[in-house]
Amino acid sequence: MEKAEIPKKAIYRLSIYQRCLTKLHENGKETVSSSALAGAAGVKPAQLRRDLTYFGQFGTRGLGYSVQDLRGAIREVLGREQLQPVALVGAGNLGVALLRYRGFEKEGFEVVAAFDSVPETVVSRGIAVPVYSFKEISPFLRDNGVKLAILCVPGEAAQEVTNELVVAGVQGILNFSPTVLQVPGAVTVNNVDLALELENLSYFVSQGEE
Numbered sequence: 350m351e352k353a354e355i356p357k358k359a360i361y362r363l364s365i366y367q368r369c370l371t372k373l374h375e376n377g378k379e380t381v382s383s384s385a386l387a388g389a390a391g392v393k394p395a396q397l398r399r400d401l402t403y404f405g406q407f408g409t410r411g412l413g414y415s416v417q418d419l420r421g422a423i424r425e426v427l428g429r430e431q432l433q434p435v436a437l438v439g440a441g442n443l444g445v446a447l448l449r450y451r452g453f454e455k456e457g458f459e460v461v462a463a464f465d466s467v468p469e470t471v472v473s474r475g476i477a478v479p480v481y482s483f484k485e486i487s488p489f490l491r492d493n494g495v496k497l498a499i500l501c502v503p504g505e506a507a508q509e510v511t512n513e514l515v516v517a518g519v520q521g522i523l524n525f526s527p528t529v530l531q532v533p534g535a536v537t538v539n540n541v542d543l544a545l546e547l548e549n550l551s552y553f554v555s556q557g558e559e
Contacts, residue, residue: 359400363423364456365390366397370420382413424457432459434495436519438510439502440465440480443525447499448476458497462489483510490517497521504528 369389373381387397401419404426432454437444440463448463460478465471468480481489489495498519502510507526514522515536522538524530530538 355403359403360427362390362392362396362400363427365392366400367420367423367427368456370416370423373416374420378416380413381416381419386414427457433457433497434459434461434493435497435499436461436486436490436495437463437478437499437501438465438483438486438514439500439506439526440468440471440476441501444499444501445471445474445476447501448478460499461493461495464489486510486513487517490514490519495519497523499523499525500530501525 366386369386370381372389383394383397387394390397392400404422435453435458437448437460440448444463444465448460453460463471463476463478463480464483464486465480466483468482471480490498495517496519498514498521500507500510500514500522504527507524507528508530511522511524511530511532515532520536522530522532522536524538524540525543527542527544529540532538
């Protein structure tokens, strides 16, 4: 089945299954049943089995899934057999916090470069990742085959920077800017709006207090 036919939510759930399998592996578990894995991931067993059928047949009836084999298969599906290079654009307070986050490599990603309007200021904050000026974005991304980017620039600059990322060959953008980005159909944008998430949480908290 073509990758384009796979529901986006199924891809998202695969990442959750992968995290659950990693914890099982770290705890020395060799096999897991569909019901146990589904419970850990917060989905129904039927949903888990349906998601996995997009990518082939896994598991043995009565024996469950091999944790190591299923973990490896999902990593391959998600393209994580090798570290995927990622660029971070906009190294302000949020960007620097993300650059210091050590969890990306554990999940198969490596932030190979950051870009900022004042790179020397970012370097002075003790960032180990190479930091370059905005004008170096296009040549760096093209030369290093970077297809993923994290966008942390102010809203007024987000679309212009996105246009440059797309021209440079970026196909996936994790957008932290408060802007709805316009991109070609071949480019995927995942928006992270922290204020919106807090607003949603606040609604449910207020409902619980009534």
